Amino acid sequence: MAPIAPPAHIVTPSQPSVPVSVPVSAPSAPSSLLSRSQKFIEENQRLILLGCAVLAASGAGYYLYSSRSGGSAGGSSSSSKDSTIGGAGAGSSSSASKKKKKNKKKSNSKFVEGEGDKGPLLEEIEQPKSEKKVEKSDSATAPASTEKEMDFLADIPDAATLSSMDDTARNNLGSSLKDRGNKLYSKKDFQKAVECYTKALEVSIRKDAVFYSNRAACYTNFSPPEYAKCVADCDEALKIDKTYVKALKRRATALENLGRDEEAVRDFTATTIIERFQDEQAAMSVERCLKKLAQKKAKEILETREPKLPSPTFISAYLSAFRAHPKPSLPENPSQGDQTLLLAFNALEAADYTHAVTFINEAIDQGISWKDGEAEAHNLRGTFKFLIGDSEGARQDLQKSLDIKPDFVQSWVKIASVHMELGDSASAFGDFEAAIRHNADDPDIYYHRGQVYFIMQEFDKAIADYDKSTALDGTFIFTHIQAAVAQYKQGNVGSSMAAFRRILKEFPDKGEPSNYYGELLLDQQKFQESLERFDRSIELDKERKPRNVLPFVNKALALFQWKQDIVGADNLCKEALDIDPECDVAVATLAQLSLQQGKIDEAIKWFEKSAQLARTEGELINAITYEHASKAQVHFLKNYPEFAERLSQMAQGM
Template sequence: MAPIAPPAHIVTPSQPIAPPSTSASGGLLTRTQKFIEENQRLILLGCAVLAASGAGYYLYSTKSSGAGPSGDAGSSSSSAPGTSSSAKKNKKKKKKASSSAKDEKYVKGEGDKGPLLEEIEQPKEKKVEKVETEVKEEGFLADVPDATTLESMDESARNTLGASLKDRGNKLYSKKDFHKAVECYTKAIEVSIRKDAVFFSNRAACYTNFSPPEYTKCVADCDEALKLDKTYVKALKRRATALENLGRDEEAVRDFTATTIIERFQDEQAAMSVERCLKKLAQKKAKDILETREPKLPSPTFISAYLSAFRPHLKPTLPENPSQGDQTLLLAFDALEAADYSHAVSFVNEAIDQGISSKDNEAEGYNLRGTFKFLIGDSEGARQDLQKSLDIKPDFVQSWVKIASVHMELGDSASAFGDFEAAIRHNADDPDIYYHRGQVYFIMQEFDKAIADYNKSTALDGSFIFTHIQAAVAQYKQGNVGSSMAAFRRILKEFPDKGEPSNYYGELLLDQQKFQESLERFDRSIELDKDRKPRNVLPFVNKALALFQWKQDIVGADELCQKALEIDPECDVAVATLAQLSLQQGKIDEAIKWFEKSAQLARTEGELVNAITYEHASKAQVQFLKNYPEFAERLSQMAQGM
């Protein structure tokens, strides 16, 4: 569950929630990632299409995807999307229903337990006497000529002998006699003059069925098969599965991605395998990064958004005989007021270490330090500090509200609502309680309860702009578009000098595809906030999205995002948008750099996993085009047909 925040205007499961951040269009970050959320396969598997075509934004529908891989050769489909016959569609539906069970077998390497059939058409040989292929229990290779005899045989005869040994291996394989099958395939490789990728691929299949499986040998044989035929999909799949079982997920992503593209996105199981391996890879890398990286504050835009969700209260005052800690605490609040967040963190840490003499001030110190820990992503550390604040001062309502946010982020909604009830017992007239509880109801999509709390908050204090905005957004979410838009027009009149209403009203207009009006609103917001410190850069990113959606003006959108980063170099939504714009242009290398930057800015594990996922998905696309440049033209044609 996400934490609760202010106008951060970012509403994703892993980020704080701000008032209008949850606007009808889903919030800025949600919209910038709509490309990912609604068309995930395009990012994970279709970037190569974009790179090859240099064209705009193409979607391949999973509804027209073909059947997933069986373990048998000859199962690939070359049908282009959208050309399936009625019979094929029915067959696909049946296969899709059992995809989960198949996928599990595929991961475990159990996809090769059916009969092996050749995928590669063999060139015609001169007619020679066929070698007996019946499998005998004893001496099953006794009839194979010795080395001296082999040397006297011509190339055609040796190749035919190799093919017969392969057939013999297939029969042994079908009887699950995998060790003897390996001997046959090995002998086929030895006797044949013309090396055949099928021999290596079939032997690789045997290794995956050993007990325990010999995945390393499987990979080695698939390597040899792919040297002979680099588009041999069966070998790619087998190598990918073996690599995944060896924990080499990055290489597995490479092969599953290649399989999916070569098969024109018709292989549903390979597509699912890409996502599965990417998820494991990203989770492992994210865990490693989080264990070693230094805690880091998010962008000033993000921090300012969170802090502005709380009505300001008086700064602590010095006691009659202040300690060094008391004085340092005041420096922390001075830095906070000046939006010098890094110094505010340093000072509050020092103040607590030095010792704060006043109980009220000590509670303020732990509240402030807990707030910054929450923003950094240290939810457990934040919970401990906020609890200390409440132990010292049980009626500190703001600490109750903030610890509710922490409990929501930790997934403990019961404790969060308990925190709100405790806050009400101490001061039922504090409007912040109802605003933030309304936010919780909002993210739970209980809009009636959210609106009731927003109205309660407004009745206690009508001067807080975000309560008005969020109530209007909640109406929009309920489908009451007319009432919501009327509420926004009223808010614009009541707060004519504030940029936020124009920005969020612009979001609703953009959601309704009223592009010209939305651009005017974003421009108005930018103008009103030009002297604000720290400056709100979100209208720049919103305007970029509007330009792109309306006129496909990628250059203008890019410039606006770059402007946002000039003002706030760590604005995560600007970075996310630039990554998507790069993909739209087929500039995958550039997109990768933005995804890497996004990972650096990630506040939570969920955000980090997302950034790493798309970074490595894009890298797999780049590697595919490097390994298979001949597919560029085909991919361009596929893009045009999507």
């Protein structure tokens, strides 16, 4: 979770309220009304996670199909194997089909959760009526049945005799061995079932995928399970029939148990698409494996990656949420550390954030000679640590600042945000109370506490704090904007729009009100007016340093929503990146727009870039998740090209 939210990020109306005990991040700059970019990404999240995107020929983009109609989407169907009773290729009876349909949910659950000691439901678990009669007569003594089955295996002709048999006879013998293996499997005699399936493969001329798949099922029930052998057998089954869903599921489950989550994602993704998205358990497995994969890779990256500042847009949004206060005045005889501290604040003022970080670290290492300067130094270093995503390091620096100067209100406000990020809401509200005790007339306290109430969706309390902040200082634009946003979130659309019109008049030279008002208009599908507002914001901020690029992204989304102008939207996001190469919102939006154009390889590159820009573990996990989900799509379309056209036809019919 991001420590703060720059102007284009807020909690959208569809999100649940945040319990106080849950770690949340208080946005500092005013939240944008509906976070067009964030909302767009959230609406496409399920699409990416399931790996079920397809470019619709109609130009409507990617769809997640949830159709419940039967049949496969393309390629050779595995339905004949799923319903057979005897050997492969046997037709399905109506009773067998009904029984399969009845047990479908149970079967899916077993494959997803792991086949376990009870074993999965085999494709050919039932026997013909003639065999059932024999089974019934032998049911009184299970050992006798086992002995008979062993004798049956011992009576298999030797190699010389097999070579003299015609193909039909050998195939029939193989089918009988497979049926016998199924009976042994149902009795949980997995070792002897393996022997039967193995012998069936030896004697049969026709190598049926079912033989391999059923033997694979046995291996998962060994103690301990032999998942590697399961994978090998499923490989062979899928060489014979690459759309054999049960083999795909079985291999995916085995791969997951072997810790090969990336490969498991591919198989579960293929299963989900081939089964026309009817298997919810497989879809859930895609998400589960992606989560494990992303968490593992994120941990590896974070252990070796150097801390990195977010984009200038993000940093500027955070810093602008605090009213400016004078740079610290140097003492009469400043030390080297004192002078370096002043360089840090000069760099900060010039928006040279990289040098500001370097100077503040050097100043603290060199030593600062006076208390107020030392408190300012730890406040600034704690701020940058918070922006980098090092919440615990930020907490330590801000606490050091308060230990030196207990009445430093800005440090109290900032440490409150850190405590919220760390999930300690009680301490956060305690920090605000402490700040009020030291200076009840500081308007920043109420603005930032209002932001916390806002993301918790306690809008009445948020508005009360915004009003208090405005009463203390009416010149701070963000309290006006955020109060109007909160009114909109409450459903007071008329009051909110009136408030924005007033703000536009009071702050005619500021670009922020036009940007946020544009989002409000866009949410109401007043596209032309919203575009005019985004253009106005871009024009007003063209001389700003660093320049706010979020209106470019918002305009891109407006064009896409209104006219499906993907090219125009794409160009606007790239223009934003020309100005701010590390704007994470622009990168994330470009990834989604690439998917909309069917450019999955390009989307993967943008997701990789998003991972590079991620500050926190949560952001990194999300980016890696999307990246590998998209890679699973590419892998599927490469191995199942026949499905691309079929899926496109399905999209047009939705």
